[in-house]
Amino acid sequence: MNLSPLIVTYLSLFLIAFTIALVPLFAKHQKILIYVSFPLMSIASAIAVVAGIWSVAIDTPESVTLSIGLPDLPFHLRLDPLSGFFLTTIGLLSFFVSIYSTGYCKGYAGKRSVTHLVIFYSLFIAGMFLVVLSDDAFFFLISWELMAIASYFLVMFEDELIENRRAAFLYLVVAHIGALAILLSFGVLAGATGLESFSGYTFDAMRQTEFPLKWATVAFLLAFFGFSAKAGVIPLHVWLPEAHPAAPSNVSALMSGVMLKTAIYGIIRVTFDLIRVFPLWWGAMVLILGLITAIMGILYAIMQNDIKRMLAYSSVENIGVILIGIGLAIIFTSFHIPVLAALSLTAVFYHSINHAMFKGLLFMGAGALLHATHKKNMDEMGGLIHYMPWTSTLFLIGSISISALPPFNGFISEWLLFQAFLLSPSLNSPLLNLLIPMGAALLALTAALVAACFVKAFGITFLGHWRGHHHPPLQKMGLEVNWPMRIGMILPALMCLILGILPAMVIEWMDKISDELVGGKIATTAGAFGWLWLTPVAHERASYSGAIVFLWIIVVVMLVYILLHIRKTAIHRVPLWDCGFEKITPRMQYNAASFSMPIRRIFGFLFNIREQVRLSTSTISPSFPNRLYYRLRIRDRFWGWIYRPISESSYWISRKFGRLQQGYIHVYLIYSFITIIILLIFAR
């Protein structure tokens, strides 16, 4: 048997199964369980990464029909470049997170049993792998459900808190409504293949069918709705900022970093691989939803004071950015410009892997904060750069990357998207030419707001003085996290840098995917100028070299530093200058709410904000109040607009149906009798 990517993938899956089988053996010895299972999971993930990279590189889809499954419904697996790419992304992050978890879960040892955590963690990763591998509708949905249920239990891990239970329930409801829509969508597609029995349910059968536009539209809308619910596209995002912070931080990293990507995978797979019809308005719809999601997501993120909620909303924003790329790709394909569609899709893939890296890193950083300070509210932290040098530096790298600043990776994907936007005037439609650049302006606004958001996140948490009421809970050096956690964060930070300075190589690797999906390539031009330069369309059109930017910054910083230190000038450390006001306290610093106040004031009309200010005046003079109470409450408007009416109407309906419940057995017998009579009339 020749070694092939798919076989390597089996190896990874078997290793995960082996890990799960080991769990009962060590259930009594929690520490050993942690030290055995998470390293095994990280090895399994690393193997999956190898398989993924390999399968994208060789560009030959492998498919296999398993003999297991339902009667008449064997399971189909397929590893093509698209699944290979997502396998790589998922594997990479779960590799890092598993290393991190080895250290992170030690914090639970002795407090609560981690047996459930280990089992569902492994199932969750296995579910994500299987989602991207499956090649028929049934197996896809089974894997999808496996992933959803496992993550539901992970969100429920700390179930003594009522808000965690509520968040998990909300998550379960939305996930299942989404799954239902996906099921219906596959049903429509399978029906439209016109094949007998169940053979229409394989993706292969769908690939070979030319779908009529009517059915294609129904299927696309259902699938888009279903996957959007999972990805957190506004207005289906409300579960996300509840569920992601509730889970343990290593799980939040996986949920935000890669679980959302499976939904992106689903959208791409269904649209570009299975349906392959591209009406213009689909693209426009996806683009507009993406823009709304991006801008609203980041505005919500800026308003948050809880660091994990902030990161969760920021994931909503990133999903928006990815959708923008997908929308552009559909639009370009509908105008038959494969090269530009490939450019947009490359931006989509690049942003997917970027977001997995930096959001994983940031969530792990938030986990480290939680681990060290047991706090989630940024307003109770501050000055941690002195106590946690590693965590703060790594969190800073994550913040720079997500803020799309060169030379890190976030910039590459946003830059590619901007290039795609700027090339839209080659479309053959004057109105679109006019409208699409406006989208670019919104994307620019989003990018700039992300920077503001993460200046706030990093600045409030790590800089300044400790903002909490009590002084730092531990002594000076005791806060920094243990080595496995550090390594788990260092590796994604390195990936952020590598993806940022070697984009031409990465794009060359992943170029086959867009070639297969939209029939266009950009690698020949993207790397035409050498590996140092990224020239997506033509080098006279635009070029960027992350490596040179990085090297230049390092060289100049060192040079200036050395030049300025030839002559010895002393550094005097002095107490903080208090402007002559002698009672300066840490409470006078800017905090999270005050930092975002200018932006809140500009964009406040988009939110449901209630501010309460109350002065308790002293007896001397009303100009010198004793105390000032300030309360700020920011709510999601979508909750009141969409969800409350739905939940209230469903309560109303159930109350109406409740009248049928009489409690008398005779009445129930009458119901059954009437039902039988009616059925007999119809079945006559």
Next chain:
Amino acid sequence: MIELYPFIIEAIQIVIVLLFAPLFVGWVRMLKCWFQGRTSAGLFQPYRGILKLFHKDVILAENASWLFRFTPYLVFGVTVLAGGIIPIISLTLPFATVADVIAIVALFAIVRFFTALAGMDIGTAFGGMGSSREMMIGSLAEPAMLMAIFTVSLISQTTSLSNMADVVIHKEFILRPSMAFALLAFVLISLAETGRIPVDNPATHLELTMIHEAMILEYSGRHLALIEWAGMIKLFLFTTIGIASFFPWGISTSVNLINISAGIIFLILKMGFLGIGLILIETGLAKMRIFRVPEFLGSAFLLSTLGMLSYFILE
């Protein structure tokens, strides 16, 4: 030798950026003094200021972290990098391909990001206030800036500044309303981004009005010198970006030494005139309230959008 030639020009340009930036600031300050009927401190006062700061000891707050000390070097390095990319005296720079105009905007975003963080590092109310306001202004200015640049790049079909300038120089001259709008928008945004009146006042330390100064209030000695110098270079670079995208005539298109020196002379002339323009704006306007700034930047955005619309409608 031919291979080396562009690199020599690159080096000359970086030296010009480093040296001319304080000179331009000196010129602007001198003009301002004249306009307001004061005696000026001379054209070379900014040099003296920087030199003096380099010789002073550094006073650092007790709780300043490494980030606070690292920021001046980074800010300076990134600003100089941008100075090596923008075509100032010649279009044939080896560094011109390193970053296009979007990346240059992102480079300035790095500067803003780290300055804002440094402002928060000490933990005074001033620093936080400055950072918060700066990020608000930055997040509104950046989209307007990119819209203005997109308008220009629609015409020239490229986002590389050198190629944009090249297209404008070599194409037949056409009166373009879109360019006029984009230029107006660019002027407004540059005022905001470089912290000039009416958005911010570089000469004030009045607590209610300062933005950029509030963030760097705690700096001293060589750190302050680097930040101030980088600020001067930033002003210089914004004017040169304006020159390269709207009035590139005179920038050398070859590596010929005569053309290069002509380019330098043209540069000096243009900067002289732009300094006068800047001072006319600064003395003619009053600093606006901070919450009027969104409206100001909103009109910059409107102008750049109108520029883009008129490109499609009228041209």
Next chain:
Amino acid sequence: MSINLAAQVNSIMAALILLTSFGLLVQRRMYGLLHLFAWQGLFLSISTAIVGYVSGSHHLYISSILTLALKVILIPYILHFLMKQLHIHKEVEQLVNVPTIMLIGIALVIFSYYLTAPIRELSTLVTRSTLAVALATVMLGLLMMITRRHAVTQIIGFLALENGLFFAATSATYGMPLVVELGVALDILIAAFIFGIFFFQIRTTFDSLDVEQMTKLKEED
């Protein structure tokens, strides 16, 4: 002056007219509004003269001079006089949500571009591209009348709307017949006088020029 250059100058004028329309939309001060309106008239008159030159139809010169006299000098003067008399020349009008108004304005421009696209395809005139701007000016004038509360600003909005119509006529068909244009000019002039009289009437009745006061006129039930 070549035809090509004339067309370029004309499109610059169109752009400036569009800009002044947006300026009118967001300007708060009464005098500022008046000045912007006068500028718009000036650009319109220059544009008309250029179109006259390009098309060789000399009656457009007369309309250009008429525009100059009427919309740049006479009507602004009348309005100026009125403001002085009514003591409102330093008044500042409250404007709600300027960014939203601007965004609606941009949307209207795009909409008029979309509407005039078929005409632009068919027309062969040099000025065909300015038609979208003309339509946008009409719509922006209407938008200004909707968003403003003050009687004088509403009148300026109306006059800007008329400017747009005039501009549309020149750019779509090289102007209306001279007789019609003279008639319209006379109408505008008389309208300006009548508005003046009305202002005084409104002022004496409500002691304000805020048109929201007119809600009092409705019958109570």
